[in-house]
Amino acid sequence: MNRYAHASSGCAIFAMSKALVLLLLAAELANTAATKNSKKFSIFCEIYKLCTSEANTTDLTRSDTPEPPADIEDLYIVTLPTVNFTAKIFSTFSDKAWEQKKKSLLEAQPPETKPKYLRIGDEETRQWVHLAMEKIRTAAAEARKWPNDAQQAITALADGVRSLLKAALTGDQNKETTDDSIYGNHAASYKTGSPENQGANLASDLACPCSSKAAANLCVAGGNVQSYGNSGGADTAGKAKTAMQTIATKCTPSAEKRHVTPSAIDAALVQFASLFGTAPSTGANTENVIGGGTNNNNCDGQNEDSACIDYNGVVQNKDITNIPWVKQLLEARKLLVEAEKQAKQLNANKAILQGLQLQAATAYAILGNTAKYIQAVEGGESATPDIRTECRKKSKGDCTGKCKWDGSEETKGTCKPKKVEEQESHLTEKVTGTGEKSDK
Incomplete structure (x- = not known):
């Protein structure tokens, strides 16, 4: 229960x-x-917001790919042939700057305890590596120009988008919504049988369906914009401007900053296209009329039922692409798509630089691997056949530089190549001016 x-x-x-x-x-x-024409107004309002927004150049020019380190130039320097590396000046460096540059590469820089690089490997191998570095350096110099070119292209495209949005809104990128000249009367711009002026600009089209002689609840609840009607002194461009300015206050942008994108334009135009064929009147060619009522939809602005736009002068078979302000939005969309392509290229360019950086590091590693291989073969010594021959010819007093005396007496011993670490220590002292210079 x-x-x-x-x-x-x-x-x-x-x-x-x-x-x-x-x-x-x-x-x-x-x-x-x-509330008549409320859906029409909400869609026109969204398009109005798009036309008064900006392309997001900040996000377009920002790359998610980290900047590659500037090691290629350093590796190019550290692999220079000895004759160039030990010279007093090099390239655009002054003598003082050149010495300082070499010290920064071959000496530990606080807080680091080890030098950034070592001049390792034999002269012949280093020369081959340096030639590879030179090619990588040239490619990197060219690649570094590309991100800047992409950013400049994005900025130029954004400027073009801005102009096209302005043209969509006012019909002229050099005019404002406050200019009377962008508006017209009902007979010329909206009424059935009017010349092909419908859709000349969005601002004018926004005024028409939301203002009439006897408006009481038009577009928004309590919408009573009557400044733009069909008779007397109310059917003028100046009155259309007044109506539009009042209506625009009902179409305020959200607090969050909004940016125009290709997808936003697509969505807005799909919504706009959905308005065609929805006019309540059953008269002739009403599929190209937006707004109005069942009794009178000749779009002359006499009352709420005639607050509408007859697009028959420019639209056939619901093809909205012939409407002037729609054309401007579609052109803006093309530029935005191209800007997004440039943004992707910006990331790709930085990835290319990172790849070149990896190539440079790989080439430099060849020197280390060569030295380790020779050291293992020679029982701890690193030398080419030429260096070994050169060292063997020297007496104890001349056995310096890359050579080291192995023996206790002048005549009892052999002049042999130094180990890798000792060679590098000697070379560092020689080119940076630290320690005693035994080679003169």
């Missing part, structure tokens, strides 16, 4: 909830019915 009572209570609650939902829905439908 209690179980059925509980079920009955549940049914009662469900019935009450359903009734409340239906009541709210009916109220919403009544409000929608009472």
